[in-house]
Amino acid sequence: MTSSAAARPEAIRQHNLALVLSEVHRDGTLSRADLTARLGLSRSTIGALVAELTDLGLVEELVPTGGARAGRPSHVVSPHPEGPYAIAVDVDIAHVTTAAVGLSGVVLGRHVLALGPAASSPKAITRLIIDSIPLLQDMVRGGEPVGMAVSVPGTVDRRTGTVGFAPNLEWRNEPFGALLQSAARDLPVDVGNDADLAVLAEHSRGAGRDCDDLVYVIGRVGVGAGIIVNGRPLLGHDGHAGEIGHNVMDPSGPECHCGKHGCLETYIGDNALLTLAGVPTPTTDDKMHTVFAAARGGNPRALSAVRRIAESLGRGVAELVNVLNPDRVILGGTLSEVFDVAPADVLTAVERYAMDAPGQTVELSQPAFGEDSALMGAAEVAFARLLGDPLSWRPRRAAAAAR
Numbered sequence: 001m002t003s004s005a006a007a008r009p010e011a012i013r014q015h016n017l018a019l020v021l022s023e024v025h026r027d028g029t030l031s032r033a034d035l036t037a038r039l040g041l042s043r044s045t046i047g048a049l050v051a052e053l054t055d056l057g058l059v060e061e062l063v064p065t066g067g068a069r070a071g072r073p074s075h076v077v078s079p080h081p082e083g084p085y086a087i088a089v090d091v092d093i094a095h096v097t098t099a100a101v102g103l104s105g106v107v108l109g110r111h112v113l114a115l116g117p118a119a120s121s122p123k124a125i126t127r128l129i130i131d132s133i134p135l136l137q138d139m140v141r142g143g144e145p146v147g148m149a150v151s152v153p154g155t156v157d158r159r160t161g162t163v164g165f166a167p168n169l170e171w172r173n174e175p176f177g178a179l180l181q182s183a184a185r186d187l188p189v190d191v192g193n194d195a196d197l198a199v200l201a202e203h204s205r206g207a208g209r210d211c212d213d214l215v216y217v218i219g220r221v222g223v224g225a226g227i228i229v230n231g232r233p234l235l236g237h238d239g240h241a242g243e244i245g246h247n248v249m250d251p252s253g254p255e256c257h258c259g260k261h262g263c264l265e266t267y268i269g270d271n272a273l274l275t276l277a278g279v280p281t282p283t284t285d286d287k288m289h290t291v292f293a294a295a296r297g298g299n300p301r302a303l304s305a306v307r308r309i310a311e312s313l314g315r316g317v318a319e320l321v322n323v324l325n326p327d328r329v330i331l332g333g334t335l336s337e338v339f340d341v342a343p344a345d346v347l348t349a350v351e352r353y354a355m356d357a358p359g360q361t362v363e364l365s366q367p368a369f370g371e372d373s374a375l376m377g378a379a380e381v382a383f384a385r386l387l388g389d390p391l392s393w394r395p396r397r398a399a400a401a402a403r
């Protein structure tokens with residue numbers, strides 16, 4: 001088809017179904033009147049599209065009862081409670097979280113597995129994830145999985161799912177996506193970088209919904225950034241954009257997992273905070289909670305440790321501000337707590353180190369999804385095919401019955 005050819009009616013119908021489902025997915029519950037106003041389509045067209053999505057088992061329509069004013073109440077459209085769900089997975093250094101996430105981002109069930117050092121090979125993590133699928137299925141009301149997407153703390157080739165480098169898991173060139181795909185059989189599998197997925201979730205339905213130049217800085221044991229420029233993800237030539245954790249702040253600084261010295265991660269990652277607070281590494285959730293609780297309670301050493309991290313974080317943010325001029329920077333993972341305990345130290349450092357103009361306009365905020373931004377972003381990726389083409393939805397049970 002040439003670019004000047006008129007779209008065929010089926011293509012228009014498919015496009016409009018995708019628009020309606022995407023609106024319901026983003027907002028959860030919408031009236032037919034909302035949909036009509038947002039999409040600029042006629043009431044009868046919206047009615048027909050909603051009926052088709054209802055037949056596909058993707059949405060349900062209810063007529064609101066009570067509180068009726070003059071005129072007919074508008075039907076309310078919501079995701080079908082037994083509709084498809086995404087299997088979203090967040091692989092962190094210390095645990096693997098798997099969740100069943102329904103349309104509109106509702107978490108239907110979740111399973112958290114602690115990881116010992118010996119359990120973090122790609123093969124072992126694949127096993128844990130696959131074994132959790134039936135447990136998640138037991139927690140949902142009867143829908144079926146549409147796909148699985150996995151967040152990892154490392155660089156990822158999105159086409160192949162190969163993890164190039166995940167220093168804190170000690171993975172190099174691991175064909176994790178291929179391994180997962182062969183274990184998941186016919187369930188489509190995607191793998192993405194944690195910060196890239198986190199910024200996607202916050203941009204689509206969280207703390208960055210209203211801005212198109214957005215950065216999400218994730219700080220756990222590792223540090224990275226997910227970047228949206230002009231409303232689109234910035235992934236770089238081969239997916240390595242945003243690896244700010246390995247920007248060298250001082251070549252004579254502490255040794256980093258990546259082999260260099262003085263990377264930003266060695267100044268603002270979890271291990272840096274524990275070391276400054278006098279708590280032995282390796283990092284655990286309990287140790288981190290203890291340090292933040294002590295800092296909030298006014299313990300001088302813990303508070304001074306958090307403030308040192310806050311100052312270095314502000315310097316790191318200032319570099320991002322000078323390069324990207326974002327309108328908002330979301331601080332996620334433990335950096336969200338650093339910002340909560342010592343906001344003035346972060347802001348003062350941004351002001352001190354960034355150029356005046358972009359430094360004055362940038363807003364800093366905490367993520368809307370707390371620790372779940374990457375997990376929610378994984379769900380967005382798993383739903384992407386369905387949202388782009390709702391007619392592709394063929395529940396396996398229905399397909400099996402038709403055979």
Ligand SMILES: [Zn+2]
Pocket residue numbers: 245246247256257258259260263265
């Ligand atoms: Zn490094």
